[in-house]
Amino acid sequence: MTPRIPLRIARSPVLTSRFPLAENPQASPSSEQPLVAHLLELRDRVLRMVLVVLAIFLVLFPFANDLYIMVSEPLRSALPEGSTMISTKPIDPFLIPFKLSLQMAVFLAIPFILHQFWAFVAPGLYKHEKRLVIPLLVSSTLLFYLGVAFAYFIVFPLVFAFLTSTAPEGIEMATDMGSYLDFVITLFFAFGIAFEVPIATIILVWMGVTTPESLRSKRPYIIVGAFVVGMFLTPPDIISQTLLALPMWVLFEIGVFFSANFVRKREDDSEDAGVEPAMATATAGSSSATPAPEPPMGSEIDPAIDYVDPDRFVPLSDDEMEAQLDAIEDEEDEDDGPSVEERFRQVQISRDVGDVEQARELLYEILEEGNADQRRVARNILAQLDTP
Template identity: 45%
Template sequence: MTGNEESFISHLVELRSRLMKAALAVLIVFACLMPWAGAIYDWLAWPMMQALPQGSKMIATGVITPFLIPVKVTMLVAFIIALPWVLYQVWAFVAPGLYAHEKKLIAPLVISSSALFMAGVAFCYFFVFGVIFHFINNFAPQSISVAPDIDSYFGFVMTMFIAFGLTFEVPVVVIVLVRMGLVSVQKLKQVRPYVIVGAFVVAAIVTPPDVMSQLMLAIPLCLLYEVGLILAPIFARATRAPAESEETL
């Protein structure tokens, strides 16, 4: 066996070890949370329940849905709680092969991207859902009894969480594009009008068809794009390789 083959196998063994540690952490947290799976789903459903008429409840149309959906929600929460450990395993796997200036690039991006994604999810849960659900339920005719299915609600919530979580990643995307030299800050400023139009198009596709919810996705996207334009040059200077720094002197 050649040295390259031995190195490749050792990397595979290391990767498997890191993945198993990450998965084990998620499973341990999941097992600890399972006794409270119902309460966790109630917490996820709280924004909708606040918007429904007094005494209303959601419905479950599937045979195993009352069990399956709370389990899915609990697994999601377990992954979020274990995310710092999962990210540490990723970092521990890739860090030995990075140069010092590359470590300066990766570590802040991993931390900031995780924090921004969670900020997007929190913004959606605590602010956007209240506006959307109240609008939908107030718009419903009096002849309709509003009783959302928990499976549909879970799918809608996950779609919104992903949409807002990814929206809050815009500064990271801008910083990476500039740092890798794929596009300049000046060019990104020139395409700003197209980004604004694209933000409203994405908001119109992802969110319910009301102006308020679309604005609550499009406006943060535009503002975060501007934040990325401000931070990208600063981050690029802070993570230059020694050779790059000498060239700029």
């Protein structure tokens, strides 16, 4: 048997434009280029975040001492007369305001940071996901800032007044400025994250992890859990623990309320979407002249041959299916030329004997007369013939 001879023959521009060859996987040396492009985009966005934080820090640093005085005001106002804060390390008077300025820069840059993350993942989301994510990002940012403000204006005065009043007689309270900053930053994050409870609730319902009814049935456990979280995230006093647990409970109820409305709206949209195909099927008989819709862009479907409107599709019975198959067989028998399957067999015989040109002519005929699957197979065979 004569071995197969791989030949590269110039193809007609008309045939090339009508029947493009399948891409050779070995001919694309940059198969990882999309991943590299995503990593480069992520790097650029992270650099923008760092530059924005640095710019805000440079603006705040000249006012670092004023910022620390403002942050320490709740404790200094609660200290007994004559008491003050102290620094136990020589570098703390410079380092602690510097650290506070950097942390404040990150706090203020949170909207920009979230926007950069959103811009990075947005191209991969559906439209309905984008419509939901944007309000969640905005509301989560506002709730975080609301939690920080709640801690500073309401929690701190009550907590520090309670702590200073419980000091034993003869003990002067002199808090280190570094310890105080670590304490208030921890509370800022604790209250900021605790105020994200409605967002977490809506996301869990949206992902199908739970339902509003299930959350309502677990309300007693949620209340106990809120007090447990408040016990771990706040100082060991009942005031700060309660001031964190109660807002978490209220915000949980708000999240359940909005998630229930979200689920109700999604069900209404699903019902509306389900009515349209049913109406289209019911009116299919009276609108037989309606043209078939166009297939999606980039599809290999031929609208004149291959496309079937799914809304107007009616399954055939067994008898109708047999009649259709018999009619197709009769048409193939009456046809003067060979069938597509016969041409595929002739292509294989031509390749075995080394007649590549004859195989190409048969494949071009299949591309003109075959269905979508047969044309796809023909293009793959042509690609093999063109591969050296």
